[in-house]
Amino acid sequence: MGSGKSTVGKVLSRALSIPFIDLDEYIESKEKKSISSLFADEGQIYFRKKEHMYLKELLNSNKRTVIATGGGAPCYAGNMDLILNASDTVFYLKVSIGELVSRLFPEKEKRPLIAHLSEEEMPEFFGKHLFERNAFYAKAKHTINCDAKSVNEVAIEIQKHLI
Secondary structure, three states: OOOOHHHHHHHHHHHHHEEEEEEEHHHHHHHOHHHHHHHHHHHHHHHHHHHHHHHHHHHHHHOOOOOEOOOHHHHHHOOHHHHHHHOOOOEEEEEOOOHHHHHHHHHHOOOOOOOOOOOOOHHHHHHHHHHHHHHHHHOEEEEEOOOOOHHHHHHHHHHHHHO
């Protein structure tokens, strides 16, 4: 959350002239429900099963695409291994805890997972999630440090790895 996956993905897809798919938006369109509604109405297990199913669908399509997963997607159901088996160009957009707080605190009301947190509580929340997910994120073929970089700078750095 807050690393710029979707924003960078859109810029990258335009630069490469290939389609962009945000996995969460794809799930919402297929399920005809928002992610928060899926979590609230069906539960996390249901959501993670659907996320896995739709990720496999996208990866098996064999179409060149820029895909932005949700932050939790690589951590469940063997998804990171699926992604790595499907592509040599897997990127982890790494952002420090301090940077995440400064990016996300102003827009926290739009993000159900953090809407209830104060600015002081955010570092612990992000630290806990990053700690739990780091083993999965570390499997990415490339890690891009995104602190103090513009969206275009990150997209250009990714493109350099694609040549």
